[in-house]
Each structure stands twice: as structure tokens, then as C-alpha cells.
Amino acid sequence: MASVALAIREMELLVQDESFEELSVVCAKLPATRKLSTNLKREVRATLRSGIQNLSQANVGDALQILFYLGDLATIAQASVNDVIQEVERKCSAAIAEEKLVRSGSSGSNGLDTSNGPSASIIQKSDVWKALQDVFDVIRVHAMQVWNLQRVLLKMVDPASSKKYLDLVLEPDEPSLFATFWEVTCAIVRELFASTLGYSTSVKSVLIAEYPRMREQATRVLNELFVSTKQSAGTEFLADSATENKVDTKDGSVKRELVPIAGSPAERTQLLDSMAPLYDAFIDRAYRRMSNPIQLMFPQSSNFHASPPGRSDMQTLSRTIFSELEHAGQDLVLLDGTLQQVRKAVNLFCSNVKRIMHQGKAAAATMSSFGRTPAQAHNVGLMNVLSLLDDAVEEVMNRIETAAAPNGTQTGTSTHMSSAADPVATGVMSSKEAKELCTKNLSPCREMIGDLKYALLGFYLQALAVLLESIFAKMHDESFGDQSATARVATSGGAPRSSGGGRSSQGTSGSKYMQEFSNAFTIILEEHLRRLPIAVFATKCLADFVERLISVFIRHASLLRPLTENGKLRLANDMAQLELRLEHIVPLRNIGAAYEELRAFRHMIFLDNSEILRDTTIDKIRPSNVWHHLTSRAPPELQLPHQMKHWTASKYIEWLDTRAAIGQSSSPSTTPPPSSGKSSALSLSWKELPLGYPCLKDRRLSLQAEKQAWKEMTKCLDAYSLRVSASANAELSPIYDLLQESSAILLAGYEVMISR
Template sequence: MASPAATLQRSQLPSITIPASPSHSSSSSPLHRLSTFKTPSSSTPPPPSSTTTNPSSSPLDSLAKDPILSSFLSSSFSSTSFSSAALSSGSPASTAEHLHHAIRLLESQLRSEVLSRHSHLLHQLSSLKDAELSLSTLRSAVSSLQYSVRRVRSELSDPHNSIQPKTIQLSNLHRTIQALQHTTRTLRSSKKLRDLISASESEPEKLDLAKAAQLHREILTMCDEFDLREIDVVDEELSWVKETGEKLRSEAMKVLERGMEGLNQAEVGTGLQVFYNLGELKVTVEQLVNKYRGMGVKSVGLALDMKAISTSGGGGFGPGGIRGSGTPQIGGGAKAREGLWQRMGNCIDRLHSIVVAIWHLQRVLSKKRDPFTHVLLLDEIIKDGDPMLTDRVWEALVKAFASQMKSAFTASSFVKEIFTMGYPKLLSLIENLLERISRDTDVKGVLPAITLEGKEQMAAAIDIFQTSFLALCLSRLSDLVNSVFPVSSRGSVPSKEQVSRILSRIQEEVEAVQLDGHLTLLVLREIGKVLLLLAERTEYQISAGHEARQVTGPATAAQVKNFALCQHLQEIHTRISSMIAGMPFIAADVLSPSLGAIYGVARDSVTPLFKTMIDRLETCILQIHDHNFGAHGMDAAMDNNASPYMEDLQKCILHFRTEFLSRLLPSARATIAGTETICTQLVRSMASRVLIFFIRHASLVRPLSESGKLRMARDMAELELTVGQSLFPVEQLGPPYRALRAFRPLIFLETSQLGGSPLLQDLPPSVVLHHLYTRGPDELESPLQRNRLTPLQYSLWLDSQGEDQIWKGIKATLDDYAAKVRSRGDKEFSPVYPLMHQLGSSLTENAAVSQKH
């Protein structure tokens, strides 16, 4: 090692550039020898040259540009190649002369360079002598340092050789003491464990399993940590400790499983604490979860094991057993069916007990903490992001159940048929399972065993049978409808028994699923499809044309057929509506479109007939304008006979009642009970239209004498009696009937009494205003007269207008009357004029307010 002094001397040495040796120069070309000269270091500037030449005229530059000599500057120069090229050029003598000239030039340049740098070279020589002196001084210092190192090594080796064996002896002694201490501690713990086991031999139930497990783990931990296993006394104890550990695990597992089956939190907590003390909590819990999960999956598989079902049914594989395809042989269907449902029930019970047991285990884990470390046991099992124990088990059970159901559906026609036809029972089993699990695991502050998503997954596992069940339901009902209403036959009308059979079948389908609300809605949707099919087939059977609309003669065969179809549809509509009356509103919403279609087809089957009859009755009422109600005299007033138009009206109503309504309304029970049928509603509408139409045209009669008023009052009484006896009870018609009853006394009131009469409240404003024209002068023309319209034309216009528009037309006639009076120069108007203005404004305002409310 160099001393600091030597290092310092070395750092002070001047930099030396050693020139090339003569031998090297002689072995190289002149150009290479020239290139070995180095530029002096910047620390020692070269002396100024007296022969400095311009770089542009340097011989080296001229040589570098020479085509022959430039190759000597290349790093890849080869003398053999150059000589071969010179000889083959054809002028080797010239090339040699050229080279001799270049050599002389280089020698001259070299001599010039040496002379110009003579002082610098002498300086470099003195620096070499100084370096040799420094190196000799450094060599002496290095020798001194080496001597000192040898002396220190000699002084340290003796103590080290003396201390090293003592250190090893001390280390061995220390390890021995530690081994003795840990062995003593281990043996002491083993003795405690033996005493604990011995004390409980007479009463095993009093054994403190948790403490014994803790001692067991301490013994094994010390043996592993301090490597005590090769000590004879320890090895003798370890064999017993391991046997004791197996017993502890066995006893703890018994306590744990007993607690899970009996839902005993204390026993489950004791078992978990033992395995926690043993350091095997996570592994043990995983084994338990896997065990229960496997039990559930196995239970699902056994539930649909057709071979086992056949064996339990006593059929084996002989007569009455199950074939390989899953189809029961003759005589074994009932037993196999019972066996299948029994096994499904047992499977559901087993799944319930497994899920509740795992939930109970999870519940105790989430509550129990180690008494010493206060660690929550659940945190030792489940880390952040890991699924809960119940979720793992439930996911496996649902997956296995769904797989088995799908396999049974495709592989066994017998299972498919049983679970399809008995789907409500299968769904009931699943929902009962979910409800029981939810009820038994509903504890405040504890997560339930299964989530809503988990319930939906289990219900979805049997969706394949639900689809098949709904398709079977639709098929049964559709086949029944197709048999009652065949497409090929249009003229046939189903009997009441056939319609009743359809309704009974629908009732049975609903009753089979009424315990499950969701399934009921699904079945109702299928029933809705059947009702639409029924409406479509019935609509195809309905007869149209003149024969279905005629009202002058007896009922035709086409009308009788339409009546029967209407009654059948009415019966279906009534029965289905009453069936869903006690169900939630959503049930009515599901069947509302279908019932609407049934109702529409039933109404359309007889609506043309009623429309034709209303047109005929209106034609009879329009004849009121052909009768002279302006005649004076007692003869006209004392005539007890009805007016000719009224007699025609009575005959038409009586004929309609006898020929048509008697078939559509065979009895008055529906009306008495307060439940109107489709035909009853149509009859009510007809009766209301007749009364309103009569009052309208009675108010247009002009002139109207006192005897004419009596005649009109008598006609109104006849109308009321005829409508009430042959069409509909007039007391139940409401506003039309009150209008008829109010109009009769109104025509006898004095004009001055009309303004404040309460009768106006029951009459449409247009009726009152039209009647007032009969009390005015002839020049006060009604809209009918002013526009030169027929009563029918004006009546059609009134049907299309509201009371406000009618008042505008009436007001225009009042303005015309006022203009005529003013044109004559008269200043007084008829008393009717201001009264009509007053009543028109007030009555139309009241009518508008009542319509808003």
C-alpha cells in the first residue's frame, strides 16, 4: 500500500511525454514515425518555433494530397499491396524516385522540427530525472509501510487465536442454556396439558378445549421456533402432544358441528375458539364450508336421481320402474311421481338446514373476538372484497340446482311433464324455501343469509319449467277455444255448455296459481291471449249486412246468431270481471285490453241493430212537425187518442221489444241487481236518446196553442209510459227523464213566470230558448226558419254543436228581430225578447260551469 507521502510526491511529478524509441522508428515508415510525435501538454507550453511555416504550405498537406503518398496515411496501409501496385503500374522507377523525394522532404521537415523544439526536449529530459528520484523515495516509503503491517499482524494474531475458541464455547453455552430453558418451558406446558386432560377424564364435558388448544399450539410453536425436535425428552412428549391435538380437533369439530346443527351460538363459539387457538381457524372454516356446500350439491343431485326414485318406489327396473330415458313404465307413474315430489321436499329441507347452518356460523364469526388479542374471528376468514360464507354456499347451491333442473328438463320427459304440470307446486317449494330462510335468518344487526339477488337467481333456476307451464296453459285454453270456434265453420254458434266449459277451464287455471301473485299475473297474461283469440273468433262469426240491421220484421237467423254471440261474450266478460274483482288492481290492468276486446266485439255484434232502431224512432218523432199543435177549440183538447206520430213511435218500440229485446234481455235480473249488461247499456242509451230527441223537437213546435199544449202533454205522458214499460225504467235514466218531467209543466207557465222557475235547472238551455219562440211574434224567426232548414237538418246541426254555439245562432235571430223593430220605428219589443237575452246568457253560463265541474 502506498503511503500518503508517496502519493503526494507522485502527484507533484511533472507530466512527461516519452518520445518513440529508435527501434520503433526504424521499423515504421517515415510518415508513421512523424505521426508518433505528441503535442506537448498544456501545462508546459512549447517554445516558439523559429521555423514555423504556414499550415497551408506544410509538406504533410502536400503529401496528403499526393495520389501516391496519401495511401501511407491510411490505417489499413499494406506495403505488399503498394509494391504490387507500383510494379504493375509500368513505371516503378518513377514511383521509387517519387518516394525517395518524399523521404528527403520528411527528413528535412523532421530535422527542422527537432531544432525548433530543442529547449523543450531538454526540459523533458530533466523532468524524467526528477521522476526517477521521486520513485526511489516512494519505494522506500512502501517498504516501511509493509514492515509496519507485518508487525501489526504479528501482534493481533495471538490474541485472536486465543479469543476465537472461547467465543465459540460461549456461543454454544448460550444456545444450550436457551435450549434448556425452552425445553423446560415446553415440558412445563406439556405437564399443564397433561394435567388438564387428566382432570377431565372423569367428566369429558368439562374439558376446557380452548385452553388445551392454546397449550398445544404453544408447545408446537416453541418446538418449531427453537428447534427442539431432536431432544429426546421433547420428542417423547411431542408424540403424545400430537395425539392429543388430534383428539382436540375431533372434539372441537363435534362441538362446532353440533352447534351449527342446533344453532347454538355458545357451542359454535367454543369450537371456533379452539381452532383459532390451534392456528387452524381459516382452514377449518373453509373445510366446513366446502363440506356443507358438497352436501347441498349432493342433495340436489339425489333429488332428481330417477334410478333412486324408481328403487324407492319399489319398481326397480322391471314393470313399474323407470326406463333409461326417464319415462316410467306401466304401473310405476304414480309411485315415481310421489317419490319425485317427496325427494324434492327432502332436498328443499336439506338446503334450508345447510344455508341456515352456514349463516349461523357466519353470524358467530362476525360477533366473537379472541379474549386476548381482541381480533374479530371473521376478519381472519374474510378479507376485504371476499364474498361472505353464505354467498359462497348459496351460489354453489343455485348453480347446482339450475344445472340439475336444466338437465332433467332435457333428459327426462317424465320429470319435464311432472314439473311442468305441477309447476305451481314446484314454485311453492322454492318460495317456501326462500321464505323460511329469510324468516329464520332475520336477526337485527346481522346480514341475512341470502340477498334479493340471490332469491331471484334461485327462482330463475326453474324458469325453464315456468315457460313450459305457461305454454301448456295457453295450449290447453287455445285448443278449447279452437274446438268451440273452429276456423272452418262460420255459421255454427257455440252452446252455453261450451262457453261454460271455457270459463270453468279459465277458473281452474287461475285457482291453480292463486297462492302466488306473480305466477297469477303470468297466467292472467296467457288468459288474456286466449280472450283475444276468443274475441277474434267470435268477431269472425258475427253476421253483417242488411239482414243483421233490419228492424221492421221479425228477427232473422243472422240476428238471432248475433244475439247468441253477444250473450256468450257478455257472460264471459261478466264472469271474468267478477273473477278478478277480488284481485289487486294490477290483475285488472293485465286483463283490461282483453276484456275491452271482448266487450267491443259483443257491443259491435248488436250496435248496428240499435243504431238502425234509433234512426227509425227519430224518424217517428220527426213527424211531430206534421201535426197541427196550433189548433184552437175544446175538440182538439178533449181528444183522448194519442197523436199519429206517437202511435207510430209506440208501435215501433213495442215491435222492437217483442222481436229483439226479448231475445237480448230474457230477464230483468241483471237490471234489478244493478249490474248492467252490454245490451242493457245500449237500451239505456236508446231510451235516453228518445226522450232528449222528443224534448228537442217538441220545443221547436210552432205555433203552440193551449189545446196544442194539452195534446203535447198527453203525448209526453204516453211517451213516458211506453219507454218505461218497453225499453228502460225512466226513473233510472237521470237527466233525460228529469228534462221530460220539467218540460211538461213548463209549457203551461206564463211567460212572466219563466224567468224565475226552478224547472229551468233540469232543461238544456237550447230547449228553453227554442220553446220561447212559440211565445214570440211571427217576425221573431227561429234558427230553423231563418236558415230555411228542415227539422232533420237542424237536428243534425244541434247534435254537432255545444250550447254556446247554439246560443250564438239564437242570438243572431234576436238581433235580426231587433233590427226589424227599429226599422219600423217601434220602441217596444216583445216580452219574449229581453227574457230570451236574459235566459240565454245565464243558462249558457250555468251550463258551462256545470260542465267544468
């Protein structure tokens, strides 16, 4: 047949000459010859089609050789690929046609009732899945057909030009036949899946629900195609399909190589991306399912202020999130998409919490009885649900990382795939990939929840701290110098009972302000602090709360003036009472520097002037507190900084702990929330600064504040020196020289201490 084809081709070339064609003997034979040519082409094309369908290299090779001799190789080869593409479109369209997926009959346990009229229709999940399998089977079978055709074209060579048949079919800059088939087929499949979104709701819901299995099936088909074509291609042809056309640097010609199907991530992604319409619908459905419980928890109504969700509401939300993650399985793309929706759901939840939480004066307001206000109870309820949500997100992270851990090495040990195809081929999530997904999607969720929890609790505890600190400030209304005044205070108010049940002696009776503090603290402990969530963030905030109370107490105590021996005993007793109360919140040994400073300060007040700078514990006390206490031992002419500024002790302390480090000379308003979005030393988040005192958290700011405090002390010392100089009989107090000497010593020691 090849010789006949060659003869026909030669005759067709001869009759192209008009003078030859007009010869009578030629004219008589032309109709029969052309009829023979037409019949031969029809027969060869049928043989080629049969060979393509049967994957017969021999039949395909014979047909291609005859077509080469007939001069129709390029036309019919490309037409054959187009025929295969049309066949794919026809079969896939028929497989997932809506009318095929819906069948009449009675409702069954495996079906979904979609009846809209008198006749009931059942959507059988098994039928839908079989139809989807048929689609991928069509893709697999016809991909092998086109690849086999391309393989034969690469093997066959024109003896005259030494060119491969494939080079005769394609232009140098044209993509391979298989690349064209694959691109067009994936585009067709994408359009078909997009059209299914217009099906009836029940059909569409089943298709969307089957999407994870579809990805598994598509991956399975890709793996099968890769394995079968890799063996056929041979190891010498295992090149990436993206580089299957290589330019020969010697003559500039294109050297085409045979590569396995799905040998590159790009080819694999093409097929998986063809299901993108269903992916989008699947991910959107996941978000809607997760957001529905949230919308029920926070109804959008202006008629009432929504109450915090309950524990059962949070359990429903958690179960929904876990269910959607189970649907995603370990598919990296699906899991990534689902986790993004979890992040959106968490963002929606937090936005609703911000909408209904009490802020500003409503949240900071306190009752005269120290009881909990409705606004505070509301915000505590929100803290509880935020803690439950954080626990759910943490559980999601644990489940993902636990599921990936046993399979962490499988991706790297898969030997039947090329390295380029491994990540998609195995379908297994490694531990590293799991951690990356969690870091990308879930860590921001926990940070978002954490910031909101710290904001709620931080502002709440600030209000309580201000309340208790206002009681500390009342120590300046009592006398710690006159023994008779001390006795009057002791007899008028009575000393508070210690936790041990004993009472102090007359000389060490508790102060009136401490009794008031103890009474208020008992109520605050029961009504406020013990109703907070048992969570890490609450423990951290409470530790900061105690640290701030201790710090402010020491500040006030250092400013007490005058302070006699009896006053020192009473102040030491007050410190012991403070320790006993605060121990009910957190173990004071966990507080660290603030508690050490309290103990060191109690020790310091009993030291002689000459012993203070030589004491081994002096570096644990902030230098400003040492300077203030030394000043309280000096004559009244040496004023304390707040006296010189005509400020109250509370105003001076607040300035010292919040604004001194950045050089602001005025006192801020009471309990300001930390600033945000501003480039200043105080632009810290609630999580970094839950109690609003930056100098307690930032060592650099703390040191800067102490240096600023010394500048204020210097002004006091200079003013005192001028007063003494102006008086003929007055002499400088030894405290003056001691303070001048202490500046460098205390600042250097404090800097070393905070740098440890």
C-alpha cells in the same frame, strides 16, 4: 393437540431460514416433523368435517383452533364450505335424476304411463314428491352446517390481535361464508330445476304440477331455518343479513355479526327464485290450459265466420280458470302469476270477439220490417258471452277476497318471525293484498270486457235510435196548426191505442207519426231489446237509449211550427203515448233529467207567453228548447235556426247535441262511433258515451251547447230585426223582447240546475 400444532407451526417458521434448515440435526428431523404435520392436518380436517356434519360447536372449535395454530385456518375453512357446496350439488343431482324418478313396473293408479317401448315405466307422484323433499332437506341440513361453522368462527378470537377468526378467514370486502354458500347453492338448485325441463314429458308434467307444493315446502324449510338459527343467534345479533357486515367508524374495520338464516326477504327470495324455471313452466301451463277452450271457441279459419260461443263453452272456460286458481292457492307470487295469465286469456278472448263481431254498415243496417238482422243477432250473442265472462271474472275476485278475509290479520300477528320475513313466512294472504292483486290484474280485465260490451251494444242501440228518430222527424210533415189538417190526419191514420185501452177524443187524437212509431217500437221491443242480456251494462245502455229518444223527441217538438191549441193537445197526447211505450224498456222515473224535461215541456206548451219565464219548472228544460218553442209562437219572419241555415230539423238537432259544444259548424254523418285517441271534447270511450250524444252526459258540454244555440238564436233575432226595420208598417213581435230577456235568465238557471 393444540400445543403440538403450535410447536409444529413454530418449527415451520424456523426452517424458513435456509441456514437453519441445512443444519444436520434439523435435516434429520424434518421428514418426521412434516409427516406429523401432514397427518395432524388430515386428522384435524376430518374432525372439522365431522363437527360440521354433527353441528358440534366443541369439535369445530377445537379443529379451528388447531388449524389456526397450523396457519391453515383461512384455507381449510373456505375449503370446508366448498366441500359442503359440492356435497349439496351431488346429493341434489342424485335426488332428482330422471332415472331415479322413472321406475320399471306395471301401471298403478298413482302413476303416469310413460311407456315408449316394450317396457313400461311408471312415474309415481309420491316418488317425485319424495325426491323434491329430499332436495330441500339437503339444503336445510347443509345450510345449518355452514351457518354453525360461521357461528363458531365469530365466537373464537385470536388473543394476540383480538380479531375474530372469521375476520382472519375473510377479507373486509368479502361476503360471509354463509352468504357465499347460499348464493352458490341457490344457483346450483336453479340449474338443476332448469335441467328437469329437458326430462320426458310425463316426468316434467309431474314436476310442474308439484310446483305449488314445492314453494310451500321451501317456505317451510326457510321458516324452520329461521326459527332454529334465531334462537341460537340471540336477540343481540338479530340484524338484517343485508347489513351483517358493519363498518366501525372509529378504526374503519368491519364488524361482522351473526344473523339468523332467512332473516331477510333477499335471502328468502334467493331460494324461492331458484325454482323460477318451474315457475315459468307452471305459469305457462296455466295460460295454455285457459287458452285452449278459447281457441276451440274461435277456430282460425277463413272459410266461415265463427258463431258466438255457447253457454257450455263459457262454463268450460270458467271451470278451467277456477281450477288454475285453486292450484295457485293463497301463495301471493303464484296467485299474482296466475291472475296475470287470466288477464292474458281475457285479452285473447276479447281479441277474438273483436275479430268476429260485425262492425260498420253490417252492424248498423236495419230491415224495413224493423226485425233483427243476422249481424245484429250475432253481436247480441257475443254480448251474452262477454257478460258470462265478466261474471266469471267477478266470481274470481269474490273468491280471492273471501278466501283472504278470514286470514287478513294473521300476517301481522305472527310473532316467531322478524318483520322483514313476515310476508313470505306466513304464506297467508291478507285482505289488503287480495284487493291489490284484484285491482292490478282483474280490474283491467273487467274494464276490457266492459268496453267491448258497451261498444257492441252502443253501436247497436245507436242504429235503433236513428231508426226511431227518423220517425220522430216525420212530425214536421204533419200540421199542428190547422184544425182541419189535424182532423185529416186523425181520420186517415187512426189514433194508436193507449196502454189503458182507451182512445183519445177527436181533438186529441194521436198523430200519424206516433202511430208509425208505436208499430215500429213494438217490433223493436220484441225483436231487439228484450233479447239483450240481463246485465248492468245493458240496463245502463237502455237507460241512455231512452234518454236519447226523449231528448230528440223534445228537440223536434220544440221546433214544431205553427202550434195551435188543438196541436198542443195532440202533441201532449203524443208525449203521453211516448211515455207509455218507453216505460216498457226502463222505468222512466230512473231516467232523471230527460224525463223531467219531457214533463216540464208538456206543461210549458200550455202556458201563456208571459208565464213561461216565471214558471217554476222552466229550469228543467234546456234553454234552447224554450227558445225554439217561443220562436214557434212568433211571426214567420222570425226564423228558427235550422230554417235560417237551410238545414232539416234532424240535421240541426244532431249538430246541436254532438258538435255545437266544440264549435263545429257542420253536421256530422249519421251515427258516428265516438272518436278515440284524439284530444277533443268528444274523445270519450264507448262506456262513457254508449249512445254517441256527449251533451247528454257531460254537463260542461251541455252548457256550452246551449250557449252556442243562443248564438244561433241571436243571428235569427238580428235578421228578424233587420226585416222589421226595413218594413215601414211592421212592428217587432213581443216574442222578440221575451227572447232577448230570456237569454241570461235561462242560461243562469240551467247552469245552477246542472251543477246540483
